[in-house]
Amino acid sequence: MTQGRDILDTIPDSRPVRAFLPLITSEERYRVHCVYRKTSPPAFDLLFSAGMLPVDAIDPGGTAIISIDLGGPNLSIEAKIKAIKGEQVLEMVTVKSMSHAQMREFFRxxxxxxxxxxxxxxxxxxxxxxxxxxxxxxxxxxxxxxxxxxxxxxxxxxxxxxxxxxxxxxxxxxxxxxxxxxxxxxxxxxxxxxxxxxxxxxxxxxxxxxxxLVLQRKLLRLRVQVRDQEIQ
Missing domain, CATH: 2.40.10.220 (predicted glycosyltransferase like domains)
Structure with a gap:
């Protein structure tokens, strides 16, 4: 697994990316195209076109998946939402990164x-x-x-x-x-x-x-519920 700071150095500034954003009221993630902006690794910003970021629906404590096409195998980054900066900017912090091949096999x-x-x-x-x-x-x-x-x-x-x-x-x-x-x-x-x-x-x-991702979150939630019932 590549370290967050190192992997962000390989992503060109202003690179178009695809984001899977966590929502407050849904298990499913919101898929949207946006732009990657360099800041201070392991942090970075995501920039959205006007009207494309559903600010009120975004889960600020959730984890997003960012998919980046680097001209070869895609790269995927798992990142936390650090702050919602207005209606067109999300401030993100890298949690971990993996190649697209690793991403595909991990989520089975x-x-x-x-x-x-x-x-x-x-x-x-x-x-x-x-x-x-x-x-x-x-x-x-x-x-x-x-x-x-x-x-x-x-x-x-x-x-x-x-x-x-x-x-x-x-x-x-x-x-x-x-x-x-x-x-x-x-x-x-x-x-x-x-x-x-x-x-x-x-x-x-x-x-x-x-x-x-949706199915995995449902399974994890079920495991937590079962564990809590056993404790009671």
Whole structure:
């Protein structure tokens, strides 16, 4: 894990970034584009266009995730909101940072979501007889891939087109091309199949990570509630 001060030195001033901001009244985070401004590491500012920062809805004690495109693998920073400076500026303090690859794998959470798998064929191939589709449910999900329960085993020697309905309030559907990693038959009921994403847009990957953050917070809250009940 790179230290906050060092990693901020690698980010150019006035760099456009994407922020996932904590909200007071929602488990989900507010996704918004903004601009990174250098100050005094490990602190930095986020600058927003007029009307883009919902000041009254932001949780000032929460943690935000900042995603930065540096022209190669994305960098993600976890940062605390130090102060809300007017309607267009957030003063932030870095908590920790990680590469986008680390970020994708770190946020792997249990998730029950609808998924449809379809046969993938290049456009130049028009083979209707070999096309197929399966409806299933996710078991867990991350920015790198998913574990799915299907009622029958899909082909394991070819890539698959996945359409996943994320378990968020607006039920966003993301699409990805994936390759099968392993398959295991579970009794007579279904197959558990693991997939690794090989082609997915940055936008859809960020939506998955945002969804995982929400699910992780719900799980942590449940653990606290269970622990408190045990203490009582």
């Amino acid at each position: 959470v249990d998730a029950n979501a609808a998924v449809i798998g379809r046969s993938f064929r290049p456009e130049i191939v028009n083979d209707l007889d070999s096309s197929w589709s399966l409806a299933g449910r996710t078991i867990d999900i991350s920015g790198n891939g998913i574990l799915v329960a299907f009622p029958q085993e899909p082909p394991m020697d070819s890539q698959i087109r996945l359409e996943i309905t994320l378990p968020t309030s607006d039920m966003e559907v993301i699409s990805a091309l994936a390759r099968p990693v392993r398959s295991q038959k579970i009794g007579d009921r279904y197959y558990e199949v693991a997939y690794h994403f090989v082609d997915i847009s940055n936008e859809d990957r960020d939506k998955i990570i945002g969804c995982c």
